[in-house]
Amino acid sequence: MIKNYFKVALRNLIRHKSFSLINIAGLAVGMALCLMILVYIRYELSYDRFHKDADDIYRVILENNFFEHSDSLFLNIAPLPLAEAMKEDFPEISAVAQFGDEGQSLIRYQDKALFDNRVFYVEPSFFDVFSFPFLAGNPEVLEKPYRAVITRKTAQKIFGDDNPIGKSVRYGSVFDLEISGILDDIPINSHMNFDFLVSMETRRDYWHENVTGGGMISLRGVGDWGILSGKTYFKLRKDCDFNAFEKKFQSWIDGKYTEVKFMKFILQPMTDIHLQGRGGFELENNSDLRYVIFVSVMALLILVISIFNYMNLSTARSTSRMKEVGVRKILGAKRFGLIRQFLGESIFLTLFTLLLSVALVELGLPYFNDLVGIELDFNPLADVYQMSVLIGLALVVGLLAGVYPALFISSYKALDIMSGNPVGVNRKPSFFRNGLVLSQNVIAIGLIICTAVVYQQLTFIGGKDKGYETKNIIAVPARGFRMSKDLSSFTEKLLNHPGILDITRSLTYPFEEGGGATHIWYEGMNASDPTPFFVWTKVDYNFLDFYNIELLEGRNFSRDFPSDSKNAYLLNEAALKALGWETAVGKNFGICERDKGKVIGVIKDFHFNSLHESVQPLAVKLSSNELYSMSIKVEPDNLSNTLEYIRNTWKECSVVPFNYFMFEDRIAEMYRSEQNLKTIFTYTTIIALFLACLGLLGLASYTAERRTREIGIRKVFGATVTSLSLMLSRQYTKWVLLANMVAWPLAYYGMNRWLETYSYRIQLSWYIFVLSGAVALLIAVLTVAFQSIKSALTNPVEVLRHE
Amino acid sequence: MIQLRNITRYYASGSLNTYVLRRINLDIREGEFVCVMGPSGAGKSTLLNIIGMLDDASEGEYHFLDYNVHNLKEKQRSQLYKEYIGFVFQSYHLIDELTVYENLETPLLYKKVKSSQRKSMVCDTLDRFQIVGKKDLFPSQLSGGQQQLVGIARAIIAEPKLILADEPTGNLHSEEGKKIMELFTRLNEEGVTIIQATHSEQNASYSKRIIYLKDGWLVDNL
Numbered sequence A: 001m002i003k004n005y006f007k008v009a010l011r012n013l014i015r016h017k018s019f020s021l022i023n024i025a026g027l028a029v030g031m032a033l034c035l036m037i038l039v040y041i042r043y044e045l046s047y048d049r050f051h052k053d054a055d056d057i058y059r060v061i062l063e064n065n066f067f068e069h070s071d072s073l074f075l076n077i078a079p080l081p082l083a084e085a086m087k088e089d090f091p092e093i094s095a096v097a098q099f100g101d102e103g104q105s106l107i108r109y110q111d112k113a114l115f116d117n118r119v120f121y122v123e124p125s126f127f128d129v130f131s132f133p134f135l136a137g138n139p140e141v142l143e144k145p146y147r148a149v150i151t152r153k154t155a156q157k158i159f160g161d162d163n164p165i166g167k168s169v170r171y172g173s174v175f176d177l178e179i180s181g182i183l184d185d186i187p188i189n190s191h192m193n194f195d196f197l198v199s200m201e202t203r204r205d206y207w208h209e210n211v212t213g214g215g216m217i218s219l220r221g222v223g224d225w226g227i228l229s230g231k232t233y234f235k236l237r238k239d240c241d242f243n244a245f246e247k248k249f250q251s252w253i254d255g256k257y258t259e260v261k262f263m264k265f266i267l268q269p270m271t272d273i274h275l276q277g278r279g280g281f282e283l284e285n286n287s288d289l290r291y292v293i294f295v296s297v298m299a300l301l302i303l304v305i306s307i308f309n310y311m312n313l314s315t316a317r318s319t320s321r322m323k324e325v326g327v328r329k330i331l332g333a334k335r336f337g338l339i340r341q342f343l344g345e346s347i348f349l350t351l352f353t354l355l356l357s358v359a360l361v362e363l364g365l366p367y368f369n370d371l372v373g374i375e376l377d378f379n380p381l382a383d384v385y386q387m388s389v390l391i392g393l394a395l396v397v398g399l400l401a402g403v404y405p406a407l408f409i410s411s412y413k414a415l416d417i418m419s420g421n422p423v424g425v426n427r428k429p430s431f432f433r434n435g436l437v438l439s440q441n442v443i444a445i446g447l448i449i450c451t452a453v454v455y456q457q458l459t460f461i462g463g464k465d466k467g468y469e470t471k472n473i474i475a476v477p478a479r480g481f482r483m484s485k486d487l488s489s490f491t492e493k494l495l496n497h498p499g500i501l502d503i504t505r506s507l508t509y510p511f512e513e514g515g516g517a518t519h520i521w522y523e524g525m526n527a528s529d530p531t532p533f534f535v536w537t538k539v540d541y542n543f544l545d546f547y548n549i550e551l552l553e554g555r556n557f558s559r560d561f562p563s564d565s566k567n568a569y570l571l572n573e574a575a576l577k578a579l580g581w582e583t584a585v586g587k588n589f590g591i592c593e594r595d596k597g598k599v600i601g602v603i604k605d606f607h608f609n610s611l612h613e614s615v616q617p618l619a620v621k622l623s624s625n626e627l628y629s630m631s632i633k634v635e636p637d638n639l640s641n642t643l644e645y646i647r648n649t650w651k652e653c654s655v656v657p658f659n660y661f662m663f664e665d666r667i668a669e670m671y672r673s674e675q676n677l678k679t680i681f682t683y684t685t686i687i688a689l690f691l692a693c694l695g696l697l698g699l700a701s702y703t704a705e706r707r708t709r710e711i712g713i714r715k716v717f718g719a720t721v722t723s724l725s726l727m728l729s730r731q732y733t734k735w736v737l738l739a740n741m742v743a744w745p746l747a748y749y750g751m752n753r754w755l756e757t758y759s760y761r762i763q764l765s766w767y768i769f770v771l772s773g774a775v776a777l778l779i780a781v782l783t784v785a786f787q788s789i790k791s792a793l794t795n796p797v798e799v800l801r802h803e
Numbered sequence B: 001m002i003q004l005r006n007i008t009r010y011y012a013s014g015s016l017n018t019y020v021l022r023r024i025n026l027d028i029r030e031g032e033f034v035c036v037m038g039p040s041g042a043g044k045s046t047l048l049n050i051i052g053m054l055d056d057a058s059e060g061e062y063h064f065l066d067y068n069v070h071n072l073k074e075k076q077r078s079q080l081y082k083e084y085i086g087f088v089f090q091s092y093h094l095i096d097e098l099t100v101y102e103n104l105e106t107p108l109l110y111k112k113v114k115s116s117q118r119k120s121m122v123c124d125t126l127d128r129f130q131i132v133g134k135k136d137l138f139p140s141q142l143s144g145g146q147q148q149l150v151g152i153a154r155a156i157i158a159e160p161k162l163i164l165a166d167e168p169t170g171n172l173h174s175e176e177g178k179k180i181m182e183l184f185t186r187l188n189e190e191g192v193t194i195i196q197a198t199h200s201e202q203n204a205s206y207s208k209r210i211i212y213l214k215d216g217w218l219v220d221n222l
């Protein structure tokens, strides 16, 4: 019997070639896209899962609630004594790792000097919490000072094929490190990335101090607990309940840390970091849970559209199989048998389509990876999870798509079918089909609107005036000059080049956060009050001009005022707000009590952190040293020549290798997840539209096929091609128009909710809605008209002769 | 074999009932070859459908063999006709996607006949109808007469006691029609009861008994 069903199914497919093609292609594309997005989501959710007991690992972060009126600020940094105290006081904790992130550091080996080495200071206990397998050596090697463990990639980069173990490298120009271990490369789905792990003992021994390295903040008057330094991660014992532990921890920390009330301690699961970790001192630019949810919804919608398509077309086609069903019933088929036949056919077809979509994913994934800038792999044969997702997907789609046609077609009495054109046989499915067409178009139009809004919003964020110039700037981290005169001769030579317009230097680039100041000093303060958290940086005289940062009040730093070089400050608008000042010029201010000075000007807020967050208070000082971040403004023409000139000049003046990046690229990098979202959204919408059109095309061609006789007769009686095309198209455009009515309020509501999550957002404008609807309508009309005109043009004699 | 008692069939159209069959009383014994005649719209098909249990009478009693069909449930009825009745249609109603062989095989599949037996039954039938050479062709590749031949072959392959043929030659030219009638005669001689609806006098001449329908009345029972 199966063979009998199979033959009928297959011959039917072949007989209605174009129809089957549309049906299968639509589903394959939809399933492929859905699969790709599933792979992507799985990748995003897989972050840090490679650690053993990943679910039991947490980190301690601080929530700074100083500004009651605005969002709280998260700091991924913890008090210095915390790690030790937690280990002592909580039997629930099996291991604690405290480490410091030193950032990119210069490492020299023989005549090589490499800048891009991410260095962490760690204790051996690092490996009790995290699982980074050793290829050589073991955690104990990090008990001794001046020892380092490196990743395989780093080993390859520095030592080539030589065995690095036992070899010495120079850290900066400071001390030597003995390479004592090699780690396997860090998986790409890790929220932390490093090249060098240097033993914490090294730091203690060399600097004679007990901090972890990396960023450090010290809070006023709370002793050791006021020194915030390093990251603190810990692992809970398997049998320990996290919620109970958290309660216990909170009351414990309240006892330890009494003075600073606006800092709240938060325990964050490590596996949440990649999608929910944001704030100061993050180890990497993390992704965003909202985006993952977004993309998941898109995947679902695409799948829904393609299933609807498939259902729709299958149902349409199934009416042409009425006769078969009637005959089968008379020959003794039971209803259940027919349902089984049609469901089976549908599932068989989706399994086949699945193969196609797998092939599409294999073909498309490299492009997708390119677009999104990550490395996804898709290998269902080697991966039980992917395999079962695939087959599950095909079964579900097959079932969903087949169930309606199966139920509806098997429900008629044999006699009704056999006696020609009984009442109701064609009514029911067309109502159902129109419902599907309607929902498909609602989704498609909704997606167009959402894409337009998301596009606008993300472009707005990406292109929003960040408050500083970003174009035609080459950034050169300016370290490694032996003497300050080397540096000045370097800048002088550069400025001689006609392609170089201006140079400035600063402690940090405008997109960086700079230092944090938790105990600022200002005029009229009450010594016992907590002070707002400030970010500060140091700049050169021409910094404001170079970056086009607007001065709102007062004046810029100037050589005419020698006192500027000591203690003059520029504050931003957010700083004024935090201090509750109307004006600032002339008032006394300091980023700490020792650094007291006067405010000489107020600058417009610029976004030194991401545009997701509002701008924090900033204090800018003038300086001539520690200005490690050089920015060079160039003519856009002949860039490579200019760059070559800078490189050569650098070689003459500096002892370390030349290192640079394009300012704009780095900014783009910061908004990569937005960019990815934009890309995914656009492509998904195009595909959704394509699928919706395919659905319309299929239906239109089906209707035309069924109505060829009618069309023929109408033509014989004088109907024109235009009137026939109109007649055939009207039926569908009606649904697209109706879909607009449904899609608009839905999209409006959804997009408003989404926009609310941004501090800086666009206004929803009505024309997006109208335009999206018009686009959908236009495409629908073109699709249907194409088919309608084609059938209206057929020769009536031809058609009627075959009847 | 068949007893119809006061069989009436009407369709509700608005508040009025349109009567198609009016108080039909009819007895048919096993082995008969009955022809139902009457003008188009007289109710011939309706009568055949009721006898074939594809349709229900609005009123009246229907006894088939030992069963009171008017009291049976849908399921039992379909069981009954699957077992005892074969249908032949004016427009053949073959499954277009199946070959001649596969079309003949289908009713046996629904009767769950075993594969080996099925094969020999199909081959026997192909032989008997002299269509072995056509067994791999699709219906669209056959002439009308050949298609009806297959239709009849399919109807008798499961060895029914009764064949209901609704204008079996309506789409055929007279030469082909004659062949079909001769085939029916032969089948009838082998013991199959046949009821055919037709308005061709020529076809009627093959049957042993002719009944006339007019406006739903059984006019004359010869």
Ligand SMILES: Nc1ncnc2c1ncn2[C@@H]1O[C@H](COP(=O)(O)OP(=O)(O)O)[C@@H](O)[C@H]1O
Binding pocket: B011, B018, B020, B038, B039, B040, B041, B042, B043, B044, B045, B046, B047
């Ligand atoms: N489903 C139905 N609803 C209403 N009237 C019907 C239906 N089916 C058949 N009829 C009517 O019943 C009458 C008899 O039809 P039928 O038995 O097919 O006649 P015949 O086969 O003798 O030409 C016709 O007038 C037809 O219009």
Ligand SMILES: [Mg+2]
Binding pocket: B044, B045, B046, B166
């Ligand atoms: Mg009839």
